[in-house]
Amino acid sequence: MLSFIRQTGPVSRAQIARDSGLSKPTVSQALTSLEGARLVREAGRTSGGKGPTAQLYELNPHAGWVVGLDVGRDRVRAAIADLSGEVVGRRDERSKARSARSLIAQIGELARALAADAGIHWRQVTFTTVGSAGVFEPERDEMQLAYNLPGWSGHGVVDAVRAELGTNVAFENDVNLAAVGEQQYGLGRDVANFVYLHIGTGVGVGLVLNGELYRGSRGAAGEIAYLPLAASDPHDPGNLRRGALEEAVGAAGVVAVARQLGIAPPLSARRVFT
Template sequence: MVNVDSIRLNNSLKVLNFIMKNEISRADLARKTSLTKTTVGGIVRDFIDLGFLREKRFASSGIGRPSVLLEIIPNSVHAIGLEIERHRVSGCLTDVPGHLLAQKSISFSKSDFSSIMNSIFEVLDDLFAKASKRSVNVNAIVVGAPSPLDRESGIIKDPPKFSDFENVPIVDLMYKKYGVDVWIENDVDMVALGEKWFGEARTLDDFMYVQVNEGIGAGIITNGELYRGKEGYSGEIGHFLIFKNGEYRYLEDLYGVDVIVSRAKKEISPHISSIQDIEKLLASKNKKAEKLVIETGQAIGAAILSMIHTLGISDVFVGGKIVVLGKIFLASVQEMISKHIFSKSEINIRFSNVKETAVAIGAAGQGIRLYLQKLIAEKG
């Protein structure tokens, strides 16, 4: 049996996606979504009733009634996006168009449960206080965290290289403290959405965002929508297997940023302690550093190429801490792909220009959409 409520919700989300991009008329919404004018009219009325949308009249260039565009009310919904990293927690408060109203970031040296949770609550307390000063109500929180996650139960399960932060019921903990709707999402998926909404991918319906930090992952956008896969683990390229020194190893256990730094410290200089130190060696034309970075770029490039061959995506953005390695790294990624691409089609690979707060900003945008989706479902 067809679920009428599900159809209605999906239609509402189609309309929502177009409304959040540009001011648009009802007629254009019907044309772009392939929905009837009656269906679009009902959905628009729902959004107006919810206080999210309003009409904007302007004089037509021709004769007759003024044209009517629909525009979102910027301060109708506010959300906090939170990124939980292995050594830092970052958050931001945004309105519907994605204006950054407040932000806060805390780094921590200890990665035990108490230290991480204290940092999380310190960031959130700060953002709620700033929202209060602006007389802004926070409607939702979305947490971007490393996988694996249980999105339905709101639990961070057991992310690699994050051993003291496992099976954390993060959604329940936040809801009990702040009393607003909370969701959890994969961190790299949130950057991909941030790239789609605020970066160079605004005009792209199909692309991949690859993040290289201690962990390595990819966020995939197809047909303008986030692709999760049935179990929600699409894009986990850090767990691609590589056969090296007689055994199979995960890609991120060989070429995660922490591993690269550790290798550089051992193979090049004991004074190296960060990816920025490797960047400085590249600037001084250090051959050992160049060799290590080229090897890393080739390995990451091979993983990206496998994704390209699987998904047929031709636009790829690379981000994360790895970007400080600059042209030498990116050129080795591009060379690997150009040399081994099956179809010899044009592949566009570049560094992402979204800021380091991209996970938090993408998560905040997702929070606004999930909150509105909830209101639409409740309205029935």
């Protein structure tokens, strides 16, 4: 119901019941709970029609704040938004991490500084989403296949991030999150099935099938970096760390080919294509 109110705007109890298929008593009970949690608020009354006016309700965007963290090998980025999705602050800095501990400390400092810049107390942040390379395994509560980030794969990292941030925290693959963003705000709107291809420092895809993010049975459906390429041995343990496709077409691979072709330094993937 909260999602419906957020998307629709000021609505009456009768409209919610009519459009959602819920009974009016159920709608009234849910609205009472949402008001009690300050997630919705009164927004005037209906006008222009016959009969008595009805109370309207809308999302209370400042009932809480959410933070998004993009944890990459070279950069760490953060954004803070209200519950309507309006971004009120961003920060972007070079990653200084050489270990999981230092990386976790950096993202904690970055997130708190971002909130302070926006005039928001950190205790007002109700949810944080952390996007990074790799696959989050909820059964084991840990990240896997995040070899580009020092110490990010394995036991204890997820708990340490939660302890550092002190909020509700969700973990997701960064390309999956990019696909969700494209679905909500980009060319993926009103498209039921699409593939979002990311080529940068790493390589991966985000799959949206029947309007839903598709992760696969183990969460690794988009991990195309590990596809075997040419003469590479798919059974070579080294390929699990490097990813044959990523090694060939990721940023480092592009620079390596440019160097072989004699392109003068300084070299970067961006410079090769501009």
